[in-house]
Every structure is written in structure tokens, then in C-alpha cells.
Amino acid sequence: MASATPSSSAHRSEDGSTTGREDPGGEGGATRTVLAGADISRIISRMAHQILEKTNGGADVVLLGIPTRGVPLAARLAARIREVEGTAVPAGSLDPTMYRDDLRLRAVRPLHVTDIPDGGVDGRVVILVDDVLYSGRTVRAALDALAEYGRPRAVQLAVLVDRGHRELPIRADYVGKNMPTSRRESVAVRLTETDGTDAVLIIG
Amino acid sequence: MTTTVAAPWLLRAVRPLGGEPADLLLAGGRVAEVARAGGIAPTTAGVAGGNVLDADGLFALPGFVDLHTHLREPGREDAETVESGTRAAALGGYTTVFAMANTNPVADTAGVVEQVWRLGRSAGHCDVRPVGAVTVGLAGQRLAELGAMATSAAAVRVFSDDGHCVSDALLMRRALEYVKAFDGVIAQHAEEPRLTEGAQMNEGSCSARLGMTGWPAVAEEAIIARDALLAGHVGSRLHVCHVSTAGSVEIIRWAKAKGWRVSAEVTPHHLLLTDELAATYDPVYKVNPPLRTAEDVAALRAGLADGTIDAVATDHAPHAPQDKDTEWAAARPGMVGLQTALSVVIQTMVEPGLLDWAGVAERMSLAPARIGGLPDVPVDARSSMGVGAPANLTLFDPEARWVVDPAGLASRSRNTPYRGMTLPGQVHATFLAGRPTVLDGKIR
Amino acid sequence: MNRHLLSTADLRRDDALLVLDTAEQMARLSDRSVKKLPTLRGRTVVNLFFEDSTRTRTSFELAAKRLSADVINFSAKGSSVSKGESLKDTALTLEAMGADAVVIRHAASGAPHRLAGWVRGSVVNAGDGTHEHPTQALLDAFTIRRRLGTVEGLRVTIVGDVLHSRVARSNVWLLRTLGAHVTLVAPPTLLPHGVADWPVAVSYDLDAVLPGSDVVMMLRVQRERMLGAFFPTEREYSRRYGLDADRAATLPGHALVMHPGPMVRGMEIASEVADSARSTIVEQVANGVSVRMAVLYLLLGGAGADERKPDDQYGEVADR
Structure with missing residues (x-):
């Protein structure tokens, strides 16, 4: 299958204007852990509740994670919703890479899996799920990619971290944690599914 | 150019054949006096002030003789002329070049060979000895007027259809027999044509990988074997051009052991380069016969060292850019080589200890002169540096290293396979019949 | 990936797998109703075919068009090429037209290698003589x-x-x-x-x-x-x-x-x-389009060597 495995432990910041600077041996002195595993777990629970509240108990909702780390987050949200409400919300993935407006700014990006759950997106409430909201360019690309698969009734956005510095008129409907950062810093999300541990770090 | 008698020159502290430093006085077109270094005073010897060359550190060899040069004139003056080609020759240390017959028109009549010969005389950079075509138009159908060319002013002794093989066995036999009348020699381009249809490079592991039609070693070896048998049968002289395979060396060794009058030449590029270079698909490495394998290179070096191969010949083959700046298959085969020959021989033969300087003199000057039927050839390397020898000399610095820059070569064409390579040995001066054609590494 | 795709002999295992993985995603996209992607908008792909090969040319053309590249079909027949123009002059013409990639089919083995030395864009070998495809x-x-x-x-x-x-x-x-x-x-x-x-x-x-x-x-x-x-x-x-x-x-x-x-x-x-x-x-025919989309994406989908930011550490680390 496609390169679903992360090729770097550094967070793929959505617009790529930051680089995953870190020394591979340890995180270096400049790395701070801002969310630990338990925090993330609580945040997921809260976001699941918010989604249920705002979407009439998850009716017609489809969760689409944006690779790499949006995909396990979408799956976790779906699992939590099922625990809370007993509702089976379909979760899949949507790779916006080929719709990006910044492809030419760096070496070619490997593609990721797009997996639209059976039933498609027509007439559904699609919630895009990503780990970090930054410039908004990834979400814009995802909206374009999504349009090729059908016409959802509504599209919402859920992110684990909103670090600010938007470059487009995009905001999240569900935010796990607002995290003011400097542009020089980078935010690294670690998830058990992709990185073996749950944490959110600020590097820089 | 022996028509005018050159003014005397004194070469000071030059090392003949790389030996002890000596003073050489050149006068009357010959070596007039040899003494230990500092032993000849210019004034007493009657040498004008400017005609003293301080040759300290330079080695002297008899002027090189190239049995195989393509000067391209008449017909392809965009690629080379007699003037430009002989400049390159002189700068490479050559005093005589044999100009191949595949010009346009073909050098298959007395008229054409005399034209080339005259062009050579008027250029004056080295002696130009035209090679006559064996067959009319190099077509391999009927004999050209070999006798007329032999008795022309050009006094042709070497005949070759080079570029094409005289593949018809009967025609080859007749040519070998016919030239006995004027002690001529047939220089064969050994290539069985049916086995090399569409051939692009050596047939082997590289050609298989690169998807290029192979030029099998057997296509050369089969013709050499046949021609050696024919030469033995009719008692004629056969010269084998640009030997390129280990098998050819073996066959020639065998033919010589039989006592047959077979001689052979090898090119510098076949002594150094291999078919791996074709992987670049750069036609600067396309040549006929093609570059072979490392095993072939080793056998050629050994054959040149033990005398199985008599001579080094450049097969200097200039080509215009449009004939090389193409895809491989569309390119013409050939490489320029006059100005790099000595360096390649030093690198491949002298530095590994396969040949001493007397050996270089023999392979690059004396043997080719004898094969080509030149008059007045010194009997051996030592006498080529002695009193009375023709004052055809090459002076070079064996320690110098230089980087080959195609644009810096005198040839009109740039197709050297040695671009960017650092090679040993640099020609400093060339004397032709006592007159310097090159001094300070520049055309005089 | 190398800048060109000239032969499989110089394709590393991870690059080969990257092409296959990418083709897998392309194939999935080809299954949906809207097959076109905006990815290579503004890029120009020239199909330079010196030998007739409708199927290979069409496959490359479709692949390029599905990625929204502009496609120029430059067939040797009836063009200046058949009137004796050299491959090098043709290459310089394509260069002047601003070709980002040249897909070449040629009867001479190694012609794509030569072309790669004459143009700035990527060269894709679509079959050269008896060499490679x-x-x-x-x-x-x-x-x-x-x-x-x-x-x-x-x-x-x-x-x-x-x-x-x-x-x-x-x-x-x-x-x-x-x-x-x-x-x-x-x-x-x-x-x-x-x-x-x-x-x-x-x-x-x-x-x-x-x-x-x-x-x-x-x-x-x-x-x-x-x-x-x-x-x-x-x-x-x-x-x-x-x-x-x-x-x-x-x-x-x-x-x-x-x-x-x-x-x-x-x-x-x-x-x-x-x-x-x-x-x-x-x-094989259908898969050909997906694979060629993958190749074009991998060669043209990122920054060209001259476009990449000099401090593109991320690209080197994450995108090999």
C-alpha cells in the first residue's frame, strides 16, 4: 500500500513552512511536552461529545482523517462516539496532497491512502480531522479533494491543536487545544498508532 | 619537408631515449654531432644565437610516424584539413603521417594522392604520405590503379580501404599479390561485414545490457586469420590496422611464428579505454573497431610489449559536431588522437613497465616507418639518436601532467575521448629534418 | 527519485516501490467518477515520438491529462524531424517551449540519455531501440x-x-x-x-x-x-x-x-x-495509465531542482 508509514517523526506541518528540526537522538533542550497521553485522551472524549452535540447525535456524519495523523484521530473519535452513544460513525481518510497549492515548493510528496467509507459523502455531514491547524492550506486542499467525491450537506473541521497563523479564511469547528506558538517553533503530534506514543510537543 | 636545408640547431642537455643528458647538433637535416652535455659550443658549431634549445629535463625520441591518420581533405574540410591535421600531428610529436584514403573523392587515383601529398608539403608541419585505396571508391569490387599511385609523386606504398574491409577473399588475394611489384603493403581494416551489420559497440556483456547491436571480436579475428593465411600463401606483406581483440593478438603471434610477413598496429584508445564507456551513450566513445573489454586491453598491451603488435597508430578520426552530437546510432565512429598518443602510450605502456623509451621509439617511429616503406629508417632506436640519423626528433617532458581540453587541441574537431583526463608527458618540441615544427609546445 | 526515468537498471528498490505505491493511489482515483486531478496544472509534458506507438503515446497522454498537465504531441512524422533535424536541435526547440517533461520514444538505444543531457526538464524513456522501456x-x-x-x-x-x-x-x-x-x-x-x-x-x-x-x-x-x-x-x-x-x-x-x-x-x-x-x-493497459501518472507525478509533482528552496531540509528528511 501507499506510504502510510510516516517517513519522519517530525510533524508534517500543514503548509510546510516549518521544518521538523530536531536532533534524532533526543528531542534536544528546546523541546517541551505540552500534552501528554492522558490529556489527549480527555480531549478526544470532549471532542466526541461536542460532535454529538452539534450534529444531532452524529446523524449522517462521516469522519475523514487527513493523513498521516488525522487518520488515527478520526478513528479514535469514531470509537469514542460509539462508546458514548452507541452510534457507528463511519471513519475514513482523505489525502489532499494532489490538490495542494504548494507542491512546487519542495521535493515531491509521497501520496497517502484515500479511503471514503461505503455510502460516500453525498448529503452527509463530513467532518475533516487533522492533527494541527496552522496556515489552513491543507484544509483548503482537502476541501477541493472532497468535492471530487461528491456533495456533502455540510463540511466541518476538527483538529487536535490549533496553533494559529492562518493564511486563509478557515476555522475549526472542534478544537482540542488552542496553542499559541511562534512561527519559528514547530508542533509535533505523536500518536501511538504512528509513533508508538501519545504526546504533543513544541520544538524550537 | 626536406627540400630546403635547415639552419643548424643545438639541443642542449637533452636526454636521448631518456638516457644521460647530451648535446645534439642538428645540421643538414641530420644529427651532425653528439656530445656529453655542455660539450658543444654554439659558436664553434656555427649555430645562430636563437637556434639553441635548452632541453634540460626533456627526453628525445625519433619523430613519431603515424600509419593511420584521417586528414579528411578533400571532402570534409569542416572536420579537418591537411593543414589542421598536420598541426595536430606536429604538436603530438609526429614527423610523418599516413593519410587514409577515405576522403571525398576517395584517394584511389594518382591525382588525388598527389593532391594530398602536395597539401602536406605546403603545410609543412610534417611529412604527409598518402595511403591509396585498394579498391575503386572503397567499394570492394575492383582494384584501384595501385601501380599508378605507387609511381606518382606521392610514391604510395601503403594501400587500404580503411573504414571498409576488403572482404572478398579473392580480391584481397589479388591485392596482396599485386603490390609485391613495388613493395607495397595492404593495410587491412579487418571487419567481416555480415557479422557486423548494424553493429554499434563491442558485443558482450555491455552491449547486451545497453541494447546495442554487437560488433563481435570474431568479425575481426576471422578476417585477420584469413588474410594472414593468404599473405603466407602468396608471400606478400599484410598490415593489420587497429587490432582490438585478444584473439587477434594470438592470431598475429601465430602468423609471425610461421614466418609470414604480417605486421600490426594498435591505437592508443584501444590500449586505454573499454566498452564500459558506452554506458554513457556519448558517441565520443563510438569508434570502429569498437572499444573492447579490459581483458582485450591487457592482451593488446602485452602484444605491443612483446612485439607481436609492431606499431602504435592513432586512427585519428576527426568528426564535425553534428556527426557526434547525436544519438549513438546516428553518430560516426572515430576519435581524434594525434596530440594524445604519446601520453596514452606513456600511461599504458611506459609507466606500468611494459615498454622502455627505446621500445617507444621502435613502436611509434621506427617500426611504422619501416612498415610504411619510408626511406632512410634508422636500424634501431640507438642509432636514431646517433650521428647521421635523420634529424626527425620529438622532445618531450615525461614528468609533465596535463588535462585534456578538447578546445585546446589543434584539430578542427573536438571528439577526444580523453576530455578532462590528466595524462602524463607533454611534447615540447618537434624537429622535422632538422627544422623545428614545434617549439615550446607551440606550432612554429 | 532521479530527475529522469531512463532505465530500470538504475532504479533503486525504494524508488521502484514508491512508483508502485503511488500508482496504487492513482489507480484508486481512476475508479471514481471524476478522474481528473489538478496536480500538474501549468506543467507541460511533451510526447516526443520518433516511432509510431499509438498505445504508449495515448497512455502517456491520458496520464498527463488526468493530472491536468498541458500535453504537446510532437510526432516525428511530418515534422521537421523527418526533414533531417537532429535530435539535439529538436531538444533545444522543446526546451525553448518550456517543456517540464519530455516523454521520448526513439529507435536508437540511449537516445533518452542523450536528450537528458540537452534539456532542463525531466526525461521519461518511453522505449529506446532495443534498450529499455x-x-x-x-x-x-x-x-x-x-x-x-x-x-x-x-x-x-x-x-x-x-x-x-x-x-x-x-x-x-x-x-x-x-x-x-x-x-x-x-x-x-x-x-x-x-x-x-x-x-x-x-x-x-x-x-x-x-x-x-x-x-x-x-x-x-x-x-x-x-x-x-x-x-x-x-x-x-x-x-x-x-x-x-x-x-x-x-x-x-x-x-x-x-x-x-x-x-x-x-x-x-x-x-x-x-x-x-x-x-x-x-x-496491463489500464494499469499503464496509473503507473505513468505515478511517474509523471513523482518527476513533476514537486519542486524542480531549480525551484526548490535551498533550505529545504524537510523535503530531504521526509520525502527522501
């Missing part, structure tokens, strides 16, 4: 992987005119890189002289090899080879090396039959074999 090998590997799950460890038999086949060469190197065991079967006259140095087994006996084959690839045999005395008659060739129904029946149940096309039915392959369930011949 890398996208064909990639689509073959892709087809095998889709059908059998993997290429690693498979026994692949390539049958026919290996000597003149660019498809065979590209497949030999790529399959080897991907861990397959390749056996070449052909009359000795149609195997290259240097084949002993290839990482393959060689057999002259098709019947002996078939029962142990997971994949059998049939190569086209051109009738004109008879004139070169490569084999005596079509009938004899077909009898010894053609894949007829009886022979195909000796293959293991899961084994695939492949052919790069265009095939000569009745000569190297019988119709009932070509049309059987184990035949992948039609799939």
Missing part, C-alpha cells in the same frame, strides 16, 4: 503485485525475442530489484551474447519451465526476424516457443500470462490463452 516494466510489476500481492520471490518466465526486446531488459532489471527470480526462454539466436552476465536463468525449453512459473511474460516476435535467420519459420517458432492452450494448462493454477502488446495471436500466443482468466493483457 521502463514504464512497461513498472506497469508489469504493478500488474503482478495487484494480482498476486507481491513480486518478491516469484518465478517469472520471459519468453521470446529477448535480444531485440526493450521490454525484456527493463523487466529483467526491475524484477530482479524487486526480488523475483527471472528465467529467460528463447531460441539461442534471440538471446543476447552477453546474457550469461545477467541475473537470470536461461532455458531453451519452454515446456520444462512453465510448470514452475508464477508469471509467464510473452514477448512479441517480429516476423521480419526470420529474414535475419534468427529462426527458420514462423511455424517452427510457434511450435517451440508459442504459448498455446496445452502449454498454458501446465502452468500452476494461480499463474499469470502477460504480454506487453501488440501481440501476434497464433504466433507467440494462442487466442484462447490471451483471452483466458489468467491473462492480464487488458489490465
Whole structure:
């Protein structure tokens, strides 16, 4: 299958204007852990509740994670919703890479899996799920990619971290944690599914 | 150019054949006096002030003789002329070049060979000895007027259809027999044509990988074997051009052991380069016969060292850019080589200890002169540096290293396979019949 | 990835897998109703075909168009090329037109290598002489992987005119890189002289090899080879090396039959074999578009060497 495995432990910041600077041996002195595993777990629970509240108990909702780390987050949200409400919300993935407006700014990006759950997106409430909201360019690309698969009734956005510095008129409907950062810093999300541990770090 | 008698020159502290430093006085077109270094005073010897060359550190060899040069004139003056080609020759240390017959028109009549010969005389950079075509138009159908060319002013002794093989066995036999009348020699381009249809490079592991039609070693070896048998049968002289395979060396060794009058030449590029270079698909490495394998290179070096191969010949083959700046298959085969020959021989033969300087003199000057039927050839390397020898000399610095820059070569064409390579040995001066054609590494 | 795709011989294993993985995503996109992607908008792909090959040219054209690239078909026939313009001058013309990629088919082995030295854009070899046809090998590997799950460890038999086949060469190197065991079967006259140095087994006996084959690839045999005395008659060739129904029946149940096309039915392959369930011949065509999309994306989808930011550390770390 496609390169679903992360090729770097550094967070793929959505617009790529930051680089995953870190020394591979340890995180270096400049790395701070801002969310630990338990925090993330609580945040997921809260976001699941918010989604249920705002979407009439998850009716017609489809969760689409944006690779790499949006995909396990979408799956976790779906699992939590099922625990809370007993509702089976379909979760899949949507790779916006080929719709990006910044492809030419760096070496070619490997593609990721797009997996639209059976039933498609027509007439559904699609919630895009990503780990970090930054410039908004990834979400814009995802909206374009999504349009090729059908016409959802509504599209919402859920992110684990909103670090600010938007470059487009995009905001999240569900935010796990607002995290003011400097542009020089980078935010690294670690998830058990992709990185073996749950944490959110600020590097820089 | 022996028509005018050159003014005397004194070469000071030059090392003949790389030996002890000596003073050489050149006068009357010959070596007039040899003494230990500092032993000849210019004034007493009657040498004008400017005609003293301080040759300290330079080695002297008899002027090189190239049995195989393509000067391209008449017909392809965009690629080379007699003037430009002989400049390159002189700068490479050559005093005589044999100009191949595949010009346009073909050098298959007395008229054409005399034209080339005259062009050579008027250029004056080295002696130009035209090679006559064996067959009319190099077509391999009927004999050209070999006798007329032999008795022309050009006094042709070497005949070759080079570029094409005289593949018809009967025609080859007749040519070998016919030239006995004027002690001529047939220089064969050994290539069985049916086995090399569409051939692009050596047939082997590289050609298989690169998807290029192979030029099998057997296509050369089969013709050499046949021609050696024919030469033995009719008692004629056969010269084998640009030997390129280990098998050819073996066959020639065998033919010589039989006592047959077979001689052979090898090119510098076949002594150094291999078919791996074709992987670049750069036609600067396309040549006929093609570059072979490392095993072939080793056998050629050994054959040149033990005398199985008599001579080094450049097969200097200039080509215009449009004939090389193409895809491989569309390119013409050939490489320029006059100005790099000595360096390649030093690198491949002298530095590994396969040949001493007397050996270089023999392979690059004396043997080719004898094969080509030149008059007045010194009997051996030592006498080529002695009193009375023709004052055809090459002076070079064996320690110098230089980087080959195609644009810096005198040839009109740039197709050297040695671009960017650092090679040993640099020609400093060339004397032709006592007159310097090159001094300070520049055309005089 | 290298800047060009000239041969599979210089394709590293991880690059080959990246092409196949990317092609997998492209294939999924081709299954949906809107097939077009905006990815290569503003990029220009030139199809430079010096030999007629409608199927390969069309495949590249479709691949480029699905990625929204501008496509120029520059066919040698009727152009300045047929009037004696050199490959180099053609290259300089394309350069002046601003071609980001040139897809070249040429009768001379190595012509794409030469072109790559003359243009700034990427060069994709779409078949050069008897040298290579890398996208064909990639689509073959892709087809095998889709059908059998993997290429690693498979026994692949390539049958026919290996000597003149660019498809065979590209497949030999790529399959080897991907861990397959390749056996070449052909009359000795149609195997290259240097084949002993290839990482393959060689057999002259098709019947002996078939029962142990997971994949059998049939190569086209051109009738004109008879004139070169490569084999005596079509009938004899077909009898010894053609894949007829009886022979195909000796293959293991899961084994695939492949052919790069265009095939000569009745000569190297019988119709009932070509049309059987184990035949992948039609799939190969569809997969060709996905693989070529992947190649074009990987060559053109990122920054060109001159466009990349000098401090693009991320790109090097994350995108190899």
C-alpha cells in the first residue's frame, strides 16, 4: 500500500513552512511536552461529545482523517462516539496532497491512502480531522479533494491543536487545544498508532 | 619537408631515449654531432644565437610516424584539413603521417594522392604520405590503379580501404599479390561485414545490457586469420590496422611464428579505454573497431610489449559536431588522437613497465616507418639518436601532467575521448629534418 | 527519485516501490467518477515520438491529462524531424517551449540519455531501440503485485525475442530489484551474447519451465526476424516457443500470462490463452495509465531542482 508509514517523526506541518528540526537522538533542550497521553485522551472524549452535540447525535456524519495523523484521530473519535452513544460513525481518510497549492515548493510528496467509507459523502455531514491547524492550506486542499467525491450537506473541521497563523479564511469547528506558538517553533503530534506514543510537543 | 636545408640547431642537455643528458647538433637535416652535455659550443658549431634549445629535463625520441591518420581533405574540410591535421600531428610529436584514403573523392587515383601529398608539403608541419585505396571508391569490387599511385609523386606504398574491409577473399588475394611489384603493403581494416551489420559497440556483456547491436571480436579475428593465411600463401606483406581483440593478438603471434610477413598496429584508445564507456551513450566513445573489454586491453598491451603488435597508430578520426552530437546510432565512429598518443602510450605502456623509451621509439617511429616503406629508417632506436640519423626528433617532458581540453587541441574537431583526463608527458618540441615544427609546445 | 526515468537498471528498490505505491493511489482515483486531478496544472509534458506507438503515446497522454498537465504531441512524422533535424536541435526547440517533461520514444538505444543531457526538464524513456522501456516494466510489476500481492520471490518466465526486446531488459532489471527470480526462454539466436552476465536463468525449453512459473511474460516476435535467420519459420517458432492452450494448462493454477502488446495471436500466443482468466493483457493497459501518472507525478509533482528552496531540509528528511 501507499506510504502510510510516516517517513519522519517530525510533524508534517500543514503548509510546510516549518521544518521538523530536531536532533534524532533526543528531542534536544528546546523541546517541551505540552500534552501528554492522558490529556489527549480527555480531549478526544470532549471532542466526541461536542460532535454529538452539534450534529444531532452524529446523524449522517462521516469522519475523514487527513493523513498521516488525522487518520488515527478520526478513528479514535469514531470509537469514542460509539462508546458514548452507541452510534457507528463511519471513519475514513482523505489525502489532499494532489490538490495542494504548494507542491512546487519542495521535493515531491509521497501520496497517502484515500479511503471514503461505503455510502460516500453525498448529503452527509463530513467532518475533516487533522492533527494541527496552522496556515489552513491543507484544509483548503482537502476541501477541493472532497468535492471530487461528491456533495456533502455540510463540511466541518476538527483538529487536535490549533496553533494559529492562518493564511486563509478557515476555522475549526472542534478544537482540542488552542496553542499559541511562534512561527519559528514547530508542533509535533505523536500518536501511538504512528509513533508508538501519545504526546504533543513544541520544538524550537 | 626536406627540400630546403635547415639552419643548424643545438639541443642542449637533452636526454636521448631518456638516457644521460647530451648535446645534439642538428645540421643538414641530420644529427651532425653528439656530445656529453655542455660539450658543444654554439659558436664553434656555427649555430645562430636563437637556434639553441635548452632541453634540460626533456627526453628525445625519433619523430613519431603515424600509419593511420584521417586528414579528411578533400571532402570534409569542416572536420579537418591537411593543414589542421598536420598541426595536430606536429604538436603530438609526429614527423610523418599516413593519410587514409577515405576522403571525398576517395584517394584511389594518382591525382588525388598527389593532391594530398602536395597539401602536406605546403603545410609543412610534417611529412604527409598518402595511403591509396585498394579498391575503386572503397567499394570492394575492383582494384584501384595501385601501380599508378605507387609511381606518382606521392610514391604510395601503403594501400587500404580503411573504414571498409576488403572482404572478398579473392580480391584481397589479388591485392596482396599485386603490390609485391613495388613493395607495397595492404593495410587491412579487418571487419567481416555480415557479422557486423548494424553493429554499434563491442558485443558482450555491455552491449547486451545497453541494447546495442554487437560488433563481435570474431568479425575481426576471422578476417585477420584469413588474410594472414593468404599473405603466407602468396608471400606478400599484410598490415593489420587497429587490432582490438585478444584473439587477434594470438592470431598475429601465430602468423609471425610461421614466418609470414604480417605486421600490426594498435591505437592508443584501444590500449586505454573499454566498452564500459558506452554506458554513457556519448558517441565520443563510438569508434570502429569498437572499444573492447579490459581483458582485450591487457592482451593488446602485452602484444605491443612483446612485439607481436609492431606499431602504435592513432586512427585519428576527426568528426564535425553534428556527426557526434547525436544519438549513438546516428553518430560516426572515430576519435581524434594525434596530440594524445604519446601520453596514452606513456600511461599504458611506459609507466606500468611494459615498454622502455627505446621500445617507444621502435613502436611509434621506427617500426611504422619501416612498415610504411619510408626511406632512410634508422636500424634501431640507438642509432636514431646517433650521428647521421635523420634529424626527425620529438622532445618531450615525461614528468609533465596535463588535462585534456578538447578546445585546446589543434584539430578542427573536438571528439577526444580523453576530455578532462590528466595524462602524463607533454611534447615540447618537434624537429622535422632538422627544422623545428614545434617549439615550446607551440606550432612554429 | 532521479530527475529522469531512463532505465530500470538504475532504479533503486525504494524508488521502484514508491512508483508502485503511488500508482496504487492513482489507480484508486481512476475508479471514481471524476478522474481528473489538478496536480500538474501549468506543467507541460511533451510526447516526443520518433516511432509510431499509438498505445504508449495515448497512455502517456491520458496520464498527463488526468493530472491536468498541458500535453504537446510532437510526432516525428511530418515534422521537421523527418526533414533531417537532429535530435539535439529538436531538444533545444522543446526546451525553448518550456517543456517540464519530455516523454521520448526513439529507435536508437540511449537516445533518452542523450536528450537528458540537452534539456532542463525531466526525461521519461518511453522505449529506446532495443534498450529499455521502463514504464512497461513498472506497469508489469504493478500488474503482478495487484494480482498476486507481491513480486518478491516469484518465478517469472520471459519468453521470446529477448535480444531485440526493450521490454525484456527493463523487466529483467526491475524484477530482479524487486526480488523475483527471472528465467529467460528463447531460441539461442534471440538471446543476447552477453546474457550469461545477467541475473537470470536461461532455458531453451519452454515446456520444462512453465510448470514452475508464477508469471509467464510473452514477448512479441517480429516476423521480419526470420529474414535475419534468427529462426527458420514462423511455424517452427510457434511450435517451440508459442504459448498455446496445452502449454498454458501446465502452468500452476494461480499463474499469470502477460504480454506487453501488440501481440501476434497464433504466433507467440494462442487466442484462447490471451483471452483466458489468467491473462492480464487488458489490465496491463489500464494499469499503464496509473503507473505513468505515478511517474509523471513523482518527476513533476514537486519542486524542480531549480525551484526548490535551498533550505529545504524537510523535503530531504521526509520525502527522501
